[in-house]
Amino acid sequence: MYPVLIVEDEAAIADLIEDTLARLDYPCVKAFDGEEAATCIEEQTFDLILLDVMLPGIDGFALMDYIRPTGTPVIFLTARSSVEDLVRGLKAGAYDYILKPFAPEELLARVDGLMRHMGKRSRSLTVWGVEIHPDLRTASRDGKPIGLTPREFDLLMMLVTNRGMVLYRDTLFERVWGLDSEASTRTLDIHISRLRKKLGWEHQLRSVPKVGYLLEAER
């Protein structure tokens, strides 16, 4: 597995992306301008390049000519939402684009989706003995499928992507059930206990009082 190249001149955003991708264990390399990026591309192979269009020095689009021969997929990061720029980018060979400001989760989902689609990631991951197939939205243990409702699966994905970190209750609820949900957060507790039973994660998935829930990370 090769790292992801982040080409972004704003340090804050570059670090944000790096932190976000780190949750799924993606190694990252950061370049702050066009020349640096060109040097990196020359020296290393990457699975994916996240490219800011507005770069000092070499333009992001100009860099595309440089990247295209390597066949590395590119996702544009751009603050410009005008149709011409987007079309231009896609024509230049970008795989996708993300508009700033972006939610890190969205970035993560896109990147992950792309990687799995390209086969650079295995289509499934195993956590604490449970095989999870994000595309098919299935979970199974020892080959035996575990029936999960869609909500349960979403909750499972949230826990798995943030394993090793305590997830705050309210945010967790908001993320899975949505901002406008009228259900109470009690549902969250019920879903957690159901997951524990179905997946057999009584010990690994635990609640942290007054804070939230935690899925232990495997060592």
Place this chain on the structure above:
Amino acid sequence: MKFARKLPGPAAAALLALGYLLMLLLPAGAARLGDAKLLSGTVPRPVMEGQLSARAQEIPLVYALYRSRVLSGGEDFSQAGEAATPEQARSLSGTLGELEDAGVLPGFCREAAGSIFDLPGALAYTGREKGFVQKSYQGYDASGNARSVLVQQQEETGLVTVCILSAPLPAPDDGEKTDPERILKQYRAYLGLDGLTDWQKAGRGENSAVCWSAEGQIYLYCTVEEERFALGAVSLPPEELEAIAAGLA
């Protein structure tokens, strides 16, 4: 011409063409109008040049001479004669006598004429034309010289308008009587032309005198020479009279 704006192109053009045609027909229309005016009334006649004045026209002789001149443009005296008859001689003689009686013709003229009447083989001519009678008598004397007497009279009044005697004339005993001017004066009175007021006269030497009136367009002449006596009145057009006046000035 606001309505013209609403007309479509061809219609407007047709209207315009019609207008032009009407304008061009104006002369014909004007002519017709003029004709109508002409035919309904009278038109003044232009004044003719060379006409006798009204007063002159009242004098029969002047009028007759003038008329004769217009009609023929002059008398033609070149008529040849035939064998003379005594009546012709008498007639001539009588005319001359009248003239002498009027105090116009000097006496010797009649005597000289008388000698012509006696010439053998004489030719005479009598003619009438346009109100005038012409009598001429011509003979040859012993020396072979031609001698003639010619007289012209107005038929109506009997006034003598031409009297020409071609014969040796005896020397006058009374110079006064043979003064052409005096003769002319008498002649004028005889003709009754004193009514005309614009007589001009001129003497052409000792032997002849002329006078003329532009109003009457009449010219009187008298010539007394050794072998010729001429007296006459002739109607002349105004331009000729002017030329004469200018020539004699």
Place this chain on the structure above:
Amino acid sequence: MKFAAKLTVVISTFLCAALSLGGSWTVQQNFARVRQDLLRQRSRRQLYDRYALETAFAGQTEESLSILAARYEAEQRALTTEGAPMFSLFGENGTVLYSDLPHSISYADQQQALAAGETEATFLQGEGQYFLLLSTPLRGLDRPLWMVSAYDVTPQFRERDRQLGQQLLLQLAAMALTGAAAALASRRMTRPLRQLEEASTALSEGKSGAWVDIASRDELEQLGDTFNRMAGALEDQMDLLRQETDRQKRFVAAFTHELKTPMTAILGYSGMLRTAELPPERRLRAVNYIYHESTRLEALCRELLLLLGLEKGELQMEPVPVFSVYGEVRRSLPEWPLRLEWQGEQQAVVQADRVLLATLVRNLVLNAAAAEPKDNTVTVRCDRCDEGIRLCVEDRGKGIPAEELPHITEPFYRVDKSRAREKGGNGLGLSICAMIARLHGSPLELDSREGEGTRVWVTLKEAKP
């Protein structure tokens, strides 16, 4: 109506009127002259006839008059080429003694002619023929006699009509030819107008390069030149407008970018913080980023408001001692690693807005510092010059490349993008300085050489003491 057509119609109408009136007058005059000649000749002829008759009738009886008249008529018919004279003879009381006039001339007509007398003439028309009647008394006779002569003047009338017809044809031909020629000429001469129309249309549709080429050496050529000048001026204006619009678009794009970037960081990190419990160092980093980006946003807002506020142009001008402004700026940068020094006149007093002038100097000084001068010094210099007091901020730092110099006062423009952002600059500093300078009536002038240093100055009016 098209102008060319108008011209043609006007010319044609005048021509038609002229031809019509002229023709009418000509034919009229001709005919009048012909009539006068007729009258003269026929009067003379009548006189001749009259004299002849007077001569013939002298001393004749009344009975023989008609025979004599007939004889005269026969004589004349044989003699002359004009034809036999036609006349009637009248005695007293209008009795007709002789007449060889045609039937178309009635007794009444003849009486009328008699009544008119010898000074007038009568024209009449009968059965398609025209006659001239002249009456005259015969003189010198025993009895009063009158003679009325008739002359056929039909040929003269016919000739006149023929002239009219011929003239009409000629005039029609002339009108047709002239009309065609006028139409052609009008079209040709109004071609410049059509050119102008086309060019105007092109111009109104926004097509560039609309111009006319009129070389008719008259007012139309002048009009064409004026039009070209106008079109040129319009295009220049449109170019200026386009440039202005482009500049505004660029501003909005740059501004949006400047805004979205810190927002992304703030939203991203705060999202992270509220999702899960992060290890302490991650948490600290996230919070730091949130804080820094927020201050950046705040500075951006502040500077933008300042810039927009300046556009209103409300200044409070008063005499300001330059040195005291320098002192203010100096005091506002207490922990500065660089050295700030003053050179030049200390006593100069300028007419300026104190606050804005301080902002100007401060921004310039900060910019100079960001250029990392080799000798760690930024100099504020104050000189007297012809136009007033020149205030200059100098440094011996990195300098600005020549190609970037014209753009440097554009909003959000940064020469060295990544570094300036690190140091917290928003790219509005020089725009604000330029605006302040402009409000004081002077451009912000720059002189810079890469690697050697930069000078930025403004020329202010000296305050009258």
